[in-house]
Amino acid sequence: MSMIDKKTNPLRYLAIAFSFLLLGTFLSPILTCGNSSENPLQLKADGSDKLSPAQTQAVALEDAFQEVFDKVSPSVVSIATERTVNVQQHPFSGDPYFDHFFGRPGGGSGRVMKQKQTGLGSGIVLNEDGYIMTNHHVIKDMDKLTVKFKNQKTFEAKVIGSDETMDIALLKIDAPKGTLRPIVLADSNKVKVGNWAIAIGAPLGFEHSFTVGVVSAVQRGGIDSSGLSYIQTDAAINQGNSGGPLLNIRGEVIGINRMIASQSGGSVGIGFTIPINEARRVAEEIKTNGKVTRPWIGVGLDAVNEEDIEQLKLKDNKGAIVRQIMKGSPADKAGLKLFDVIIEMGGKEIQTPEELIGFVRSSKIGKRIEIKIIRNKNEILTSITPEQKPN
Numbered sequence: 001m002s003m004i005d006k007k008t009n010p011l012r013y014l015a016i017a018f019s020f021l022l023l024g025t026f027l028s029p030i031l032t033c034g035n036s037s038e039n040p041l042q043l044k045a046d047g048s049d050k051l052s053p054a055q056t057q058a059v060a061l062e063d064a065f066q067e068v069f070d071k072v073s074p075s076v077v078s079i080a081t082e083r084t085v086n087v088q089q090h091p092f093s094g095d096p097y098f099d100h101f102f103g104r105p106g107g108g109s110g111r112v113m114k115q116k117q118t119g120l121g122s123g124i125v126l127n128e129d130g131y132i133m134t135n136h137h138v139i140k141d142m143d144k145l146t147v148k149f150k151n152q153k154t155f156e157a158k159v160i161g162s163d164e165t166m167d168i169a170l171l172k173i174d175a176p177k178g179t180l181r182p183i184v185l186a187d188s189n190k191v192k193v194g195n196w197a198i199a200i201g202a203p204l205g206f207e208h209s210f211t212v213g214v215v216s217a218v219q220r221g222g223i224d225s226s227g228l229s230y231i232q233t234d235a236a237i238n239q240g241n242s243g244g245p246l247l248n249i250r251g252e253v254i255g256i257n258r259m260i261a262s263q264s265g266g267s268v269g270i271g272f273t274i275p276i277n278e279a280r281r282v283a284e285e286i287k288t289n290g291k292v293t294r295p296w297i298g299v300g301l302d303a304v305n306e307e308d309i310e311q312l313k314l315k316d317n318k319g320a321i322v323r324q325i326m327k328g329s330p331a332d333k334a335g336l337k338l339f340d341v342i343i344e345m346g347g348k349e350i351q352t353p354e355e356l357i358g359f360v361r362s363s364k365i366g367k368r369i370e371i372k373i374i375r376n377k378n379e380i381l382t383s384i385t386p387e388q389k390p391n
Helices: 002-031 053-075 096-102 276-289 306-312 353-361
Strands: 076-089 111-125 131-134 144-148 154-156 158-163 168-172 196-201 209-220 230-233 245-247 253-260 271-275 299-303 320-325 341-345 369-375 378-384
Touching: 053 076, 053 196, 053 209, 053 245, 076 131, 076 196, 111 196, 111 253, 131 276, 158 276, 168 276, 196 230, 196 253, 230 253, 253 276, 271 276, 299 353, 320 353, 341 353
Parallel strands: none
Antiparallel strands: 076 111, 076 144, 111 131, 131 168, 144 154, 158 168, 196 209, 196 245, 209 230, 230 271, 245 253, 253 271, 299 320, 320 341, 341 369, 369 378
16 A cells, blocks of 8 residues: 555646646736737837838928927017006996996996006017017007016017007017027018918917918908008917917018907917018118108099999909098099099009009109099099108
C-alpha cells in the first residue's frame, strides 16, 4: 500500500499543476480584457500617420491663420470708453409697487443724478508714434478713452480728430519708443469677392477674438448717406468689433469694420467695412488739419427708375437723377434743375448716384468740373464748381 502511494503521488501533483496551467490560460484573456489589439478601451495616441494631400492643405491653411493672428494681434487694441451723463431720477423710481403697476418711469420731475456710461470698441496701431485709428461712433462724446494691448498694457488716449461722415477717428497714445508694432495696410482697390476676410477685435467685450470668412461683395453702396461704397463680409462681426481691422490672408488691413445688418442685433453674416484706402485718406487729413473738408455740390440724388425712364423719355436707367437742390449751392449756381439726369462728370460716364458722389468726394474744392445732363430729352454740357461742404 505504501509503495503504491509513493508511485501515484508524483502523478497526482503533475495533474494538479497541469490543471492550474489550463485554468490560467483560460482566464488570462478575461482578466486582461482580451487581446490589446482588440481592446476598444485602449485608445491609439500615435499621430504619426501620414496626412492625405487634402489634409496637408487644410493644415497649411490653419498655419496661415495662426500666422496672421500672431503677426497682427499685437497691433490691434481694445478701446474702453467712459462718460458721465445726467439722468433724471423720478421720485418713485425703485418703488416695487410703482414699477409693477405703472412701469418704469421714463420722464417727469425728479432730481438729476450723474450716471457713468461705458463702452468698448477696437482699433489699430498706425505707426510707432502712437497714432491709432478707430470709428468715430466708438469715441463720440466720450470723456475718457483707455487703449489696451494684447500684452495687457494700457494707455490713456486723446482724440486728434474725427469725421462723422466717414466714421473715422484718429487717437494718440504716449507709449515708450520702440514698443509699438504698426499694422500693415493693403490696397483696398485690389480686394475681390471670394478673398479671405479675417476680423480681429473685441466683440461683446471678448478681446482679441479672431473670426474668419470671405469678402461677400465690394463697392456695396447705398448703405447710408455717406456715399461710401463698403466691403461686405460674412466674417462674424458684433458690437465691440467696431474700429477693428478686416484683414486679408497676408495679415494686411483691407478695411475698418463699421457695422452689421441684423434684425436681432447679433451677427448674421452681413458686415460692412470701410475700405482702408478711404479710411487712410481721412486719417491723414485729420492728422494734418485736425478735421476733414469735403467738396460739395448741394444736390439730392436718386437712381433712375422705370417710372423716370417712361416720364422723361430716357433710353436707359444710367446716371443720377436730381431730386433736390439746396438754395445757393454750387448746383443752384450752375443752373441745375429738378429731374435733370447727370450722365457724365469730368469726362467719365456716371452709372449710379454712388459713382457721382464718389467722383465729387475725390474732386478739389474750387476746381470747375464739366458735367453732361439730360433735360427734356436733350443732352446739355455745362459745368459746376464744388465748394467746401458746410457744417
